Amino acid sequence: MEIKFSNRGSTLIAAFSGELDHHFAEYARNKIERELIKATTRDVVFDLTGLSFMDSSGIGVLVGRYVNIRKLGGRAAIICRNTRIKKILEISGVLKLMSVHDELDHALRALSTA
Amino acid sequence: MQPVNEMKLEFLSKSSNEAFARVVAAAFVSQLDPTIEELADVRTAVSEAVTNAIIHGYENRIGIITMVCRQYDKSVEIEISDEGAGIEDIEQAMQPLYTSKPEMERSGMGFTVMESFMDMVRVRSKPGEGTTVTLYKTFSSAGK
Numbered sequence: 001m002e003i004k005f006s007n008r009g010s011t012l013i014a015a016f017s018g019e020l021d022h023h024f025a026e027y028a029r030n031k032i033e034r035e036l037i038k039a040t041t042r043d044v045v046f047d048l049t050g051l052s053f054m055d056s057s058g059i060g061v062l063v064g065r066y067v068n069i070r071k072l073g074g075r076a077a078i079i080c081r082n083t084r085i086k087k088i089l090e091i092s093g094v095l096k097l098m099s100v101h102d103e104l105d106h107a108l109r110a111l112s113t114a
Numbered sequence: 115m116q117p118v119n120e121m122k123l124e125f126l127s128k129s130s131n132e133a134f135a136r137v138v139a140a141a142f143v144s145q146l147d148p149t150i151e152e153l154a155d156v157r158t159a160v161s162e163a164v165t166n167a168i169i170h171g172y173e174n175r176i177g178i179i180t181m182v183c184r185q186y187d188k189s190v191e192i193e194i195s196d197e198g199a200g201i202e203d204i205e206q207a208m209q210p211l212y213t214s215k216p217e218m219e220r221s222g223m224g225f226t227v228m229e230s231f232m233d234m235v236r237v238r239s240k241p242g243e244g245t246t247v248t249l250y251k252t253f254s255s256a257g258k
Contacts (some may be wrong), residue, residue, distance in 0.1 A: 018248070019127050019133060020128050021129075021132050021133065021161055021165065022165040022168070022169065023129035023130055023133065025219070029219065034232055053136075053154075053157065053158075053161075055158050055161040055162055055165065055256045056162060056165075056220075056221045056223040056226075056227050057165060057220075057221075057222050059221035059223055060218075060219035060220055060221045061219065063221065064219040065220070083151075084151070084155070084158065084231075087230065088223070088227060091210075091223065091226055091227065091230055092210075092211075092221055092223040092226070092227075093211070108227065
């Protein structure tokens with residue numbers, strides 16, 4: 001599992017690759033938290049395009065970060081094309097918190113108009 | 115009904131074995147010629163059950179998790195057992211969003227995910243003795 005970070009203005013893009021399960025949840029959590037506390041970050045896009053697997057442990061990571069992003073006044077969106085991961089996001093209610101998009105541009109547009 | 119094929123795997127309750135268990139289950143189930151989606155369903159459900167055994171069954175102590183897979187004509191039965199803490203109230207544990215460990219950022223969606231991706235999920239548990247989760251799935255393409 002790997003997370004690569006990039007920035008578009010004050011938006012942090014966290015691009016996941018590999019498999020996100022309980023084994024990698026703490027690693028993912030710590031890595032994103034370190035980026036969130038940087039003053040340059042306001043909004044976050046979780047790019048799950050590179051994930052080949054995610055179970056409900058990933059939900060805990062995303063929702064936990066979402067709560068912290070909101071506390072700091074930011075917003076978050078998700079990029080995901082994998083139907084199985086989308087289904088997990090849907091049944092766990094994540095779609096009520098964050099919008100899900102196919103492309104980065106759509107996610108960035110959603111954050112700028114939200 | 116007698117299974118056509120059967121396998122049993124024992125492994126330590128280490129989180130690195132979550133990926134191992136779901137790969138083994140998927141490899142065994144592949145004999146039924148499932149679709150890629152069906153195989154992903156099995157991988158996800160097995161991952162949830164094994165994670166539960168590690169976090170809730172053994173509460174991060176090291177114990178043995180047993181996985182038994184039985185293959186029938188068009189279906190599979192996967193039994194994941196631990197000899198850990200057990201569950202006091204199974205009905206409550208299976209409620210969506212219920213978690214006994216919110217401080218660990220557990221989403222409380224494990225059983226709901228298993229139920230969404232498999233045809234049936236059965237849970238047997240005795241406090242202090244352990245838990246067995248059985249996952250059932252019939253494959254659309256099997257036997258074709």
